[in-house]
Amino acid sequence: MLRVLTVALCGALSLTACAQPAPPAAKPGAQPASSAAPANANADQTVRSALAGLDPKFKPDYIGAAPFPGFREVLVGGQVLYVSDDGRYLMQSQPYDIQNRAPASSAGLLAYRKQLLDKVPRGDRIVFAAANPKHTLTVFTDIECGYCRKLHQDLPELNRMGITVEYVAFPRMGPGSKDFTDMISVWCASDRRKALTSAKQGQPVAPKNCTSPVAMQYNLGQQVGVSGTPAVFAADGTQLGGYVPPAQLLKALERQAN
Incomplete structure (x- = not known):
């Protein structure tokens, strides 16, 4: 599953790289789209839909609040992903909590694994x-x-x-x-x-x-x-x-x- 996920993500990234035009230059004082967007009360569903847009076969086993603001923590096929609440950005790297000097993970994901x-x-x-x-x-x-x-x-x-x-x-x-x-x-x-x-x-x-x-x-x-x-x-x-x-x-x- 991990290999399939990686291939699907790489394929999606290569397609978007070819298909999307270059972004317009930012206007002075303009806020980035992700920070300007209002908080999404249905972030879990937004993220689920965004992943399905990458590949309809994506079936997340768990979606919950990430250990840092603005993102959801997603477990799919055993791999942990981080997707912005607006469904725009995806990260595959494990974040590191500098303060606690340990890999960051949420109480929700720990509870899911423990279960x-x-x-x-x-x-x-x-x-x-x-x-x-x-x-x-x-x-x-x-x-x-x-x-x-x-x-x-x-x-x-x-x-x-x-x-x-x-x-x-x-x-x-x-x-x-x-x-x-x-x-x-x-x-x-x-x-x-x-x-x-x-x-x-x-x-x-x-x-x-x-x-x-x-x-x-x-x-x-x-x-x-x-x-x-x-x-x-x-x-x-x-x-x-x-x-x-x-x-x-x-x-x-x-x-x-x-």
């Missing part, structure tokens, strides 16, 4: 629990990626720090791949924790089959915007990035909690 992540039952996750938990992470993982293996090696230290890690599956190679099949085998093992650790150590995965949650978790990862692994989410839906060393990860969690 999706909370749908994964704890029994469908592979949990490495801290004895005295202070923080809980949902981590989309793959058995093949190097940084997933590095994070897994950090589990004892993370647990000592009071960080519980709850793994969900995101086989990056997608359905039909050996990676996908191996992760089904891990989730179907009688001892999932042992099977996952063994697989992350490069050991052969014993073939198993069952009604597993791997496909559902993979689809969920795409919904919340996972494009690589590990993808680490805090309990409130904040995406903390990929691999982060334990001490740095703890600081991020404590800063977020304050």
Whole structure:
């Protein structure tokens, strides 16, 4: 979906670049159109219509107020976009909050992500629990990626720090791949924790089959915007990035909690 979205946007941009005349010179004292436009009480619908004008296949999963004025925050195909309330401007870059020294995201988007992540039952996750938990992470993982293996090696230290890690599956190679099949085998093992650790150590995965949650978790990862692994989410839906060393990860969690 991300690739389709990017292609569609590029196509729309190239068409408008060819079709639109050069803008007239601004008159002295004139205000830009976006700032002069009155506040739009129906900004969500305006943005939805503007995206449909780019491509009728755009079906936003979420539209809400952006963490800065004048824009709506949009989640479509797992990608976060920012569209001006008047539907004129679109940005694909993740904004950075200089004051809070963190990527900016709205309470609405965090709540939406949290709602999706909370749908994964704890029994469908592979949990490495801290004895005295202070923080809980949902981590989309793959058995093949190097940084997933590095994070897994950090589990004892993370647990000592009071960080519980709850793994969900995101086989990056997608359905039909050996990676996908191996992760089904891990989730179907009688001892999932042992099977996952063994697989992350490069050991052969014993073939198993069952009604597993791997496909559902993979689809969920795409919904919340996972494009690589590990993808680490805090309990409130904040995406903390990929691999982060334990001490740095703890600081991020404590800063977020304050």
